[in-house]
Amino acid sequence: MPHFADGRRILVVDDERSMREFLEIMLQKDGYAVRCAASGTEALNLLREQPFDLVITDIRMKPVDGLEVLRQCKQLSPRTVVIMISAYASTETAVAAMREGAYDYLPKPFKIDEMRRVIQNALKTRGHEVPPHVRQGPLHFGCMIGESPAMKKIYELIERVSATPSNVLITGESGTGKELVAKAIHRRSPRAEKPFVAVNCAGVPEPLIESELFGYRKGAFTGAAVDRKGLVEAAQGGTLFLDEIGELSPSLQVKLLRVVQEKTIRMLGDTADIPVDVRIISATNRDLERMVIDHEFREDLYYRLNVIQLRIPPLRERREDIPLLADYFLAKFSKAFGKDIQKISSYAMDILKQYDFPGNVRELENIIERGVALESSSIILPESLTIATSRRKRHDDQEPLWPILPAQGMNLPSYLAGLEKNLLMQALERSGGSKSKAAQLLGLTLRSFRYRLFKHGLASDESDDLPERKPL
Known part of the structure; x- marks a missing residue:
């Protein structure tokens, strides 16, 4: 069901006309007041003229890209929430956007329901903002x-x-x-x-x-x-x-x-x-x-x-506490490992909130600890989370366990990319860092394995013997 929005103002920024028109029609049907900009320059002019509750901007644009729109938006209107979209977003680009204050990023193509959900959550966040000097922290009761x-x-x-x-x-x-x-x-x-x-x-x-x-x-x-x-x-x-x-x-x-x-x-x-x-x-x-x-x-x-x-209720019966606990464990392990990881992306947090946690708080703690240990950037992204997305079964015949599709759907390309990256890291760890042995564990050629390492930011170059950079 559409969420009708009482005239909340949204600015859509994309140099692709079809995407602008698609988002404009969708958002207007949901009751939002929508303006569109075909470039970063046009978007900045609109932001100077009037305030917006939310900005949805493509990342790859010329001459002013989405990251610059984000930076300028945060200066012109700090309370405006910004969502980044891109067909070419890499992990590094997403991290850069989150560092600059983006609420979330979505890779194209995205599902309509997914975009609606992210917009609604982003606007709720904006509506619940309070000044830092009166902001309450998580409720602690002893430990x-x-x-x-x-x-x-x-x-x-x-x-x-x-x-x-x-x-x-x-x-x-x-x-x-x-x-x-x-x-x-x-x-x-x-x-x-x-x-x-x-x-x-x-x-x-x-x-x-x-x-x-x-x-x-x-x-x-x-x-x-x-x-x-x-x-x-x-x-x-x-x-x-x-x-x-x-x-x-x-x-x-x-x-x-x-x-x-x-x-x-x-x-x-x-x-x-x-x-x-x-x-x-x-x-x-x-x-x-x-x-x-x-x-x-x-x-x-x-x-x-x-x-x-x-x-004591299981964690799935008190999902409101998952963000509080996740942030607590993030601060705990960032300090313990000497890392400067300050945030869990909203999309990663949504994944946590949708998970049933059969191991409860202890399992959440382990997931965040692994995420902090493996993350090389300053933000925990979905691909940093090692979550058992399959229901736990006990069968003597050891039947395979398959992922469970969340009720609201999922971003399949992002999920598969995160799964591939995680398996690459596991193979390297199990092989003691030997790329040839790790490639064998995954049934890949050495060249294909090296290419995938580079694609996920796990290697600095593809090596001379690799094919041209294109999907395998």
Whole structure:
């Protein structure tokens, strides 16, 4: 459905008449007030005469190109949003445009719906601008970041739960940040000055976890040369966080129940009970209620641990937080790697916002870390993102996984270019930098491989033995 725009003013700049007329007709149908310019010079004259909400400009024009139109536009009207289009845009050109303040760039040919979406998002951005001195940053709650309604509800629950002595069960998918929630509860509780001890129940081998939790006396078993305090006792007065509680064996569940009910532990090799005062916060990505029904988890322990339950929403249920988290990770890894990467392009951000993130926040963090590590420019572009665009399946026959087409469509040339660039880099990494071996991994001749490196800006020249620069 078209988006009717209440007369927002748009300037279209392109030296190709058919493109100008196409965009003019499309935008006028959507309710925009449209002016057209056949050159960069004409566009600058129009910008001096009147303000525009948005400028759509081709990059390749003579004598004044689109980048110069962008620069002059930002000087004449800083709040005007600029979108770049070009049939010849390279990664370097796109980076240059973003550095100069372009909102986004779209390679020709583009889909009508794609152009409409970018225009609508760009105008929303302009409408929501506020002066820098009053601009609010992302909402931080301890180590957590997010301002979606789902996360604000979690923050409210943390504040209410923290003041109570009750045990808490945190549920949610892997990578949602359950330990961060547990730490936030501890830091806001009356126990904040006492220890916070975290135990990954799935990360300790079963023969060792009992001695890790409850400690042991000297001589309790072979190798027990001295007395050793357990992790439960180490949390005395504070909080014991039991991650992946659903992985505990039945025998350990019985011993943990004693801790919860009697507030005592017994060290291995000892006959005396030790009183303990700990608050227990548990976490799991499994369905403990189902495990109780299936007799895989003790019902009495479940209800003792599940006095208050907090469910952490997966990232796909709070997509509003993806830009905040992505920008946070961008700043974090840019600093860690000593790089000056300041921005994620809006098109790249749209890709992130459309992705379901089966690995949640942890997966987003890994994607941004890889993007920063591999990016050589100052902006993260779509081709810098290594995203599993196929749904994750588990089949014994190992059937191939195919990309999923987003509901609003996609820019196929840009996607394929990004995929090719990523595979080239993977092949080079796997071959230890050997171009001949990397070419073999991709089923290419050495000349074809070198050409593709040059095409994607991964090599400074094509080498003397390469064919003329043309699509293979």
